[in-house]
Amino acid sequence: xxxxxxxxxxxxxxxxxxxxxxxxxxxxxxxxxxxxxxxxxxxxxxxxxxxxxxxxxxxxxxxxxxxxxxxxxxxxxxxxxxxxxxxxxxxxxxxxxxxxxxxxxxxxxxxxxxxxxxxxxxxxxxxxxxxxxxxxxxxxxxxxxxxxxxxxxxxxxxxxxxxxxxxxxxxxxxxxxxxxxxxxxxxxxxxxxxxxxxxxxxxxxxxxxxxxxxxxxxxxxxxxxxxxxxxxxxxxxxxxxxxxxxxxxxxxxxxxxxxxxxxxxxxxxxxxxxxxxxxxxxxxxxxxxxxxxxxxxxxxxxxxxxxxxxxxxxxxxxxxxxxxxxxxxxxxxxxxxxxxxxxxxxxxxxxxxxxxxxxxxxxxxxxxxxxxxxxxxxxxxxxxxxxxxxxxxxxxxxxxxxxxxxxxxxxxxxxxxxxxxxxxxxxxxxxxxxxxxxxxxxxxxxxxxxxxxxxxxxxxxxxxxxxxxxxxxxxxxxxxxxxxxxxxxxx
Numbered sequence: 207x208x209x210x211x212x213x214x215x216x217x218x219x220x221x222x223x224x225x226x227x228x229x230x231x232x233x234x235x236x237x238x239x240x241x242x243x244x245x246x247x248x249x250x251x252x253x254x255x256x257x258x259x260x261x262x263x264x265x266x267x268x269x270x271x272x273x274x275x276x277x278x279x280x281x282x283x284x285x286x287x288x289x290x291x292x293x294x295x296x297x298x299x300x301x302x303x304x305x306x307x308x309x310x311x312x313x314x315x316x317x318x319x320x321x322x323x324x325x326x327x328x329x330x331x332x333x334x335x336x337x338x339x340x341x342x343x344x345x346x347x348x349x350x351x352x353x354x355x356x357x358x359x360x361x362x363x364x365x366x367x368x369x370x371x372x373x374x375x376x377x378x379x380x381x382x383x384x385x386x387x388x389x390x391x392x393x394x395x396x397x398x399x400x401x402x403x404x405x406x407x408x409x410x411x412x413x414x415x416x417x418x419x420x421x422x423x424x425x426x427x428x429x430x431x432x433x434x435x436x437x438x439x440x441x442x443x444x445x446x447x448x449x450x451x452x453x454x455x456x457x458x459x460x461x462x463x464x465x466x467x468x469x470x471x472x473x474x475x476x477x478x479x480x481x482x483x484x485x486x487x488x489x490x491x492x493x494x495x496x497x498x499x500x501x502x503x504x505x506x507x508x509x510x511x512x513x514x515x516x517x518x519x520x521x522x523x524x525x526x527x528x529x530x531x532x533x534x535x536x537x538x539x540x541x542x543x544x545x546x547x548x549x550x551x552x553x554x555x556x557x558x559x560x561x562x563x564x565x566x567x568x569x570x571x572x573x574x575x576x577x578x579x580x581x582x583x584x585x586x587x588x589x590x591x592x593x594x595x596x597x598x599x600x601x602x603x604x605x606x607x608x609x610x611x612x613x614x615x616x617x618x619x620x621x622x623x624x625x626x627x628x629x630x631x632x633x634x635x636x637x638x639x640x641x642x643x644x645x646x647x648x649x650x651x652x653x654x655x656x657x658x659x660x661x662x663x664x665x666x667x668x669x670x671x672x673x674x675x676x677x678x679x680x681x682x683x684x685x686x687x688x689x690x691x692x693x694x695x696x697x
Contacts, residue, residue: 286470
């Protein structure tokens, strides 16, 4: 009798959804286990507390999602998502002033996170081999007697058994999902591969200890960054030369920042743009959540543009706060693990979300998994899952390095000591931000790196490195040759 291959994905947020889409290319059945009950329309849910905050899909992420779900971009635009030029349409305030706005081919896609997740879930529902098991939590990993490979998961069903599958086909039966009841409320679900995409609340370290394995090494870099956001209706007569405002923090001197992100309108008027306005503070300088405090924080930013905009706009929601913005990496690729288990997304590498690259990193991980499975037979996973975990770790390394390099700049950052390489990166970053104000080619390359289209190493190419050195030397020479303030005062 032929064995039907089965993969289980723990967690049905974006990372889990993208992994499920890729696994559907290679497995006969894919089961997504999600603790929440999904809403019937784009709406916040408990398992994605940061969905109320700005989300943009970088260009590399757009390319991957369009490859996985052809026509998704058009569908999002039809639902009111906003496409904008990363240079022309963005008012970007650097520590050295506003960056010049000019045409580019670097398109951003702005929308609510709820719209993206809902759209992808609907697309996945069209795959007959993908099934959603909602209202359920995994309680432990199942192994062979020698505890050398994972055979599935044990799960607790919070609500009545509720497999959600293609609404146009007959749901698979309980037996077809390879369930084995081990108590009144717990069930065993067997699989050939288990993917933990359960996010920062992942229990894999505890499950591994229970099986006799050591938890993987871990690094946490916490700059105590928090942000508060609320949705506004723009004023009807609003006429400006930007679609988005981006005033990032610039630690250690400037620890407050803010942004205005356009998103789709409400369900009745999706193409009537709304704004998500987000305020951010590091070093525990968290933005307030009361109306007066929110506006006062906005007024304290280096430019009045954001505060003036929201004073004329109409608030549609109260301010929402989110303070869990640390960076944390579990080095599963460095640890001996049981076979047939991989850990992805925030369960492996949690990134400070204020830098906007996490969704694209999830897409890169999904493509890494797809490429791996194209060259590895499923029946060989016992020997290959550790190699897969190493490849997955490479997918988030660029974004991890960028995030911690910035967060190290805050005064109160907790984590391993800063090293010479990070100091150089921070110095180099400062010079870049000064040059992108009026140097189009550097600004363009800088954004290509942020969009994860190119590795950060391109910013060290001779044409840019030479300009950095010349700029730094020029500043030093001016300070050396210019009379000091004290000398001027005594004349």
